Amino acid sequence: MGRAGQALKQVLESYDISQNKLATVIGVRRSVVYRWFHELTDPTAETVADIVKALKEINPEAAKAFVQLYLGELTE
Numbered sequence: 001m002g003r004a005g006q007a008l009k010q011v012l013e014s015y016d017i018s019q020n021k022l023a024t025v026i027g028v029r030r031s032v033v034y035r036w037f038h039e040l041t042d043p044t045a046e047t048v049a050d051i052v053k054a055l056k057e058i059n060p061e062a063a064k065a066f067v068q069l070y071l072g073e074l075t076e
Helices: 003-014 019-026 030-037 045-058 060-075
Strands: none
Touching: 003 030, 003 045, 003 060, 019 030, 019 045, 045 060
């Protein structure tokens, strides 16, 4: 699927954040995060913003890493 799933997987694994923790903070079912993580579906642009907000709450460095991985050179 898309870049969001790849970025999410890398960040959750690198920062030891569980799919369940992210789902709880965003307010979605864990199965939704599972589908993004395994690139079965892509989050909407609005949801990507929610992911960043949730990651900021859990670990601000993880949020920065997600944005960098997702947007890449657009952030430079």
